[in-house]
Amino acid sequence: MFRILFMLTCFFVGSAFSLEVSANGIYDYKMKAIDGKAFNFSSLKGKIALIVNTASKCGYTGQLEGLESIYKKYKDKGFVVVGVPSDSFNQELSSEKKVADFCKFNYGVSFPMTQITTVAGENKHPLFKELTSQAKDGEVKWNFEKFLVGKDGKLVARYRSSTKPGDKDVVTKIEALLK
Numbered sequence: 001m002f003r004i005l006f007m008l009t010c011f012f013v014g015s016a017f018s019l020e021v022s023a024n025g026i027y028d029y030k031m032k033a034i035d036g037k038a039f040n041f042s043s044l045k046g047k048i049a050l051i052v053n054t055a056s057k058c059g060y061t062g063q064l065e066g067l068e069s070i071y072k073k074y075k076d077k078g079f080v081v082v083g084v085p086s087d088s089f090n091q092e093l094s095s096e097k098k099v100a101d102f103c104k105f106n107y108g109v110s111f112p113m114t115q116i117t118t119v120a121g122e123n124k125h126p127l128f129k130e131l132t133s134q135a136k137d138g139e140v141k142w143n144f145e146k147f148l149v150g151k152d153g154k155l156v157a158r159y160r161s162s163t164k165p166g167d168k169d170v171v172t173k174i175e176a177l178l179k
Contacts, residue, residue: 024042024153025130025134025149025152025153025154025155026041026044026049026051026127026130026131026149026153027041027042027044027045027153028041028042029041029125029126029127029130031084031114031115031117031125031127032114032115033112033113033114033115034083034085034096034099034100034113034114034115035096035100036096036115039112039114041127041153044080044082044149044153045151045153046078046151047078047079047080047151048074048078048079048080048148048149048150048151048174048177048178049079049080049081049082049148049149050067050070050079050080050081050082050146050147050148050149050165050170050174051082051084051127051131051146051147051149052067052081052082052083052084052144052145052146052147052165053084053085053086053088053117053119053128053140053143053144053145054083054084054085054086054092054103054113054143054144055085055086055087055089055091055092055143055144056085056091056092056093056098056099056102056103057091057092057093058089058091058142058143058144060142060143060144060161060162061143061144063144063164063165064083064103064106064107064109065107065108066164066165066166067081067083067109067111067165068081068107068108068109068110068111069165069166070165070166070170070171070174071110071111072110074174074175074178075111077178078151078178079174079178080111080112081111081112081165082111082112082113082114083103083109083111083112083113083114084113084114084117084119084125084127084128085099085113085114085115085116085117086116086117086118086119086120086143087116087118088118088119088120088121088124088140089120089142089143091143092116095116096115096116099113099116100113119140119145120139120140120141121139124140128140131147131155131158134154134155135147135155135158137158141160141161142160142161143161144161145158145159145160145161146158146159146163146165146170147159148170148173148174148177150177151177156173156177157169157170157173
């Protein structure tokens with residue numbers, strides 16, 4: 001009896017962990033865009049995506065300029081930046097409209113952005129559960145972490161906050177994935 005219970009427990013625990021990473025990568029997830037319209041990550045199929053948790057009142061906020069720059073440089077080749085504003089670290093403005101206005105007027109942001117979203121902790125959005133489980137190196141620790149996703153919707157690389165969008169490693173990987 002013990003052996004059967006042990007085997008069943010292993011099966012169910014193993015099944016629960018195997019469900020963590022979606023077979024479709026990021027394509028199963030939906031959010032609202034910053035303007036309130038639906039944003040379905042399946043719209044990114046076949047593209048290279050850099051998903052970044054942003055914050056308007058952070059020391060790294062100037063990276064929005066670099067994100068916009070690489071977005072403009074590669075968007076016609078199948079690359080997209082997706083900004084995910086987050087107040088997980090208490091550094092985001094109080095509404096999507098304020099965030100959108102701030103990003104547009106201060107940094108000329110034209111890449112897609114989502115609604116303000118929890119990216120860390122037990123209430124983090126399922127997309128970030130997916131990304132951090134694929135990365136296997138823990139929680140989002142701060143604003144402006146970058147997740148580079150391939151055309152198949154699976155994580156290719158993760159960059160912590162201090163890595164700038166124009167960093168040689170980031171750009172080299174983007175260019176290689178676009179070939």
